[in-house]
Amino acid sequence: DVKVTQSSRYLVKRTGEKVFLECVQDMDHENMFWYRQDPGLGLRLIYFSYDVKMKEKGDIPEGYSVSREKKERFSLILESASTNQTSMYLCASSLGFQPLYEQYFGPGTRLTVT
Amino acid sequence: EDQVTQSPEALRLQEGESSSLNCSYTVSGLRGLFWYRQDPGKGPEFLFTLYSAGEEKEKERLKATLTKKESFLHITAPKPEDSATYLCAVQAKAQGAQKLVFGQGTRLTINP
Numbered sequence: 389d390v391k392v393t394q395s396s397r398y399l400v401k402r403t404g405e406k407v408f409l410e411c412v413q414d415m416d417h418e419n420m421f422w423y424r425q426d427p428g429l430g431l432r433l434i435y436f437s438y439d440v441k442m443k444e445k446g447d448i449p450e451g452y453s454v455s456r457e458k459k460e461r462f463s464l465i466l467e468s469a470s471t472n473q474t475s476m477y478l479c480a481s482s483l484g485f486q487p488l489y490e491q492y493f494g495p496g497t498r499l500t501v502t
Numbered sequence: 503e504d505q506v507t508q509s510p511e512a513l514r515l516q517e518g519e520s521s522s523l524n525c526s527y528t529v530s531g532l533r534g535l536f537w538y539r540q541d542p543g544k545g546p547e548f549l550f551t552l553y554s555a556g557e558e559k560e561k562e563r564l565k566a567t568l569t570k571k572e573s574f575l576h577i578t579a580p581k582p583e584d585s586a587t588y589l590c591a592v593q594a595k596a597q598g599a600q601k602l603v604f605g606q607g608t609r610l611t612i613n614p
Contacts, residue, residue: 392545431546431589431604442524446601478545487554489595489603493545 391415394479396401400500407466407495411479419489420462421480422446422454437462460461469501503544504594508605515580515612523575525590525609526552536602537566539587546589580612 395410413420421436423446433446435454443454451473455463462481466473476498480491507526515521527535534553538546547590550559552568559566563584565576575588587609 399511409587428606430606431591433603436601478561480545488551490551492548493538496543496545497544 392479392492394477394494394497395495398500399496400502401466401469403470404407405434405469405501407469407501409477409479409496409499410466411462411464412460413481413485413492414460414478415492416436416459416482417481417492418484419482419491420456420457421482422452422462422464423480423490424448424475424497425478446470464491469499471501473499474501475499484497494498496498504592504603506590506605508588508590508602508608511606511610512563512609513611515577515610517581517612517614518579520576520578520580522577523588523610525575525605526571527573527590527592527603528571528592529592529594531594531605533593535568536591537575538591540589540607542587543588545569549588577610578609582612582614585610585612593603 392413401407422434423431425431432448437443437456454464478495478496479494482491483489503570509524537549540546550566555570557568563578567574587607589607590605
């Protein structure tokens with residue numbers, strides 16, 4: 389079974405803090421993704437990576453950055469946390485692009501910024 | 503712009519009462535449509551991928567179907583453990599790198 393793990397289930401941070409969210413997958417997947425999920429807005433893609441050290445912006449990259457130094461690990465960084473970044477953050481991975489592969493999700497990190 | 507709309511937003515059924523969830527989409531060439539199940543406070547769990555109109559897939563009490571404009575998730579004789587939010591997502595041919603467009607989800611509650 390594919391396993392995607394996230395470093396924290398719940399996180400509380402203060403405005404202005406630098407926040408690191410870690411994601412690890414154990415199935416040698418090429419692609420990794422970071423989403424946020426908010427009521428009424430659904431899942432929105434923040435960033436994704438299709439190879440080590442490669443990254444591309446998703447729909448809402450502002451205020452975030454990412455790092456992928458190893459194939460199995462994808463980190464989301466909030467440079468200076470703000471209250472509007474309070475959300476559920478979901479990491480996902482998929483095997484590749486061709487053919488079309490499904491994405492597998494981690495359990496999520498509920499981040500609260502006060 | 504690619505869009506996915508799911509209906510209804512919420513659905514309550516009695517145990518054993520079959521029904522269907524709808525996912526309507528407008529995309530510039532469909533590459534694939536995905537169904538996920540999400541339990542409260544957890545990440546989405548993959549259920550099905552459908553690639554072309556007319557395709558059907560089944561898993562236990564769930565059956566997913568696809569037409570050129572929409573997909574249905576049919577739930578037959580549901581049980582309380584089927585209660586969850588069901589998400590639909592599409593990937594368009596024009597989009598790069600597996601970018602998925604998600605619907606808002608249907609929150610399904612099965613009463614015993």
